[in-house]
Amino acid sequence: MVNKPLVGTFGSGDLSTSSPPLVGILMGSDSDLSVMSEAAKVLSEFGIGSEVHTLSAHRTPEAVVEYVKASEASGYKVFICGAGGAAHLAGVVAAHTALPVIGVPIMNKTTAGVDALFATAQMPPGVPVATVAINGAKNAGILAAQIIATSDNTLQSKVFEYKKRMAADVLKKNGELQDKGFRKYLEDHGLI
Ligand code: AIR
Numbered sequence: 001m002v003n004k005p006l007v008g009t010f011g012s013g014d015l016s017t018s019s020p021p022l023v024g025i026l027m028g029s030d031s032d033l034s035v036m037s038e039a040a041k042v043l044s045e046f047g048i049g050s051e052v053h054t055l056s057a058h059r060t061p062e063a064v065v066e067y068v069k070a071s072e073a074s075g076y077k078v079f080i081c082g083a084g085g086a087a088h089l090a091g092v093v094a095a096h097t098a099l100p101v102i103g104v105p106i107m108n109k110t111t112a113g114v115d116a117l118f119a120t121a122q123m124p125p126g127v128p129v130a131t132v133a134i135n136g137a138k139n140a141g142i143l144a145a146q147i148i149a150t151s152d153n154t155l156q157s158k159v160f161e162y163k164k165r166m167a168a169d170v171l172k173k174n175g176e177l178q179d180k181g182f183r184k185y186l187e188d189h190g191l192i
Pocket of ligand 1: 027028029030031032056057058059082083084085086087088106
C-alpha cells in the first residue's frame with residue numbers, strides 16, 4: 001500500500017500549477033524533505049506538476065515497486081529519487097522502470113553525503129541513474145524539466161527563458177561589482 005503524498009501533490013496543492021503530476025519525487029525519509037522540496041519548487045516554476053512521497057528502498061521495498069508501477073501507468077515522465085547513506089532508492093526505482101531516473105545523494109553528518117553519492121552514481125551497466133550533486137535537488141528538478149521539454153516546445157522555451165534570466169542576473173551582479181569594487185560590494189550585500 002503506497003503512502004499518501006507527504007506534503008500534498010505539488011501542482012494542485014502547495015504550489016501553483018494546474019497540470020497533472022508528470023514527475024514522481026521520492027525520498028528515503030521525511031528528514032530528506034527540506035532538500036528534496038527544492039525539486040518540486042523549481043518544477044512548479046516551469047508549470048510541471050509533481051508528487052512527493054517518502055518511500056524507502058530498505059524500509060518499504062514493496063511500496064517503492066508498487067508506487068513505480070502505478071505512477072508509470074498514470075503517465076509520469078521522470079522519477080527523482082533522493083536518499084542518504086546507503087542510498088539505493090534511485091537504483092531500485094531504475095531497476096523497475098523504463099522511465100528516466102534522476103538521483104539526488106543526500107548529505108549526512110557522518111560522511112557529508114559521499115557515501116550516498118557513490119551509492120547513487122555507481123550503477124551497474126544497463127541500469128542508469130542520472131546523478132546530480134550532493135543535495136542537488138534543484139538541479140534534479142531542472143533536469144527533469146529539460147527531459148520533459150524534449151517533446152514540448154513551450155516548455156523548452158521556458159527553460160531557455162530561465163537560463164536567460166540566470167545569465168542576466170549574473171551580469172547585473174558583475175556590473176555592480178565592477179562599479180563598486182569588491183570591498184563595498186561585500187559591505188552592501190552583508191557578506192562581511
Ligand atoms: N534511507 C532511508 N531508507 C534507506 C535509506 N538510505 C536514508 C534516508 C535518510 C537517511 O537514511 O534517505 O537520508 C536517514 O533517515 P532517517 O529516517 O533516520 O532520518
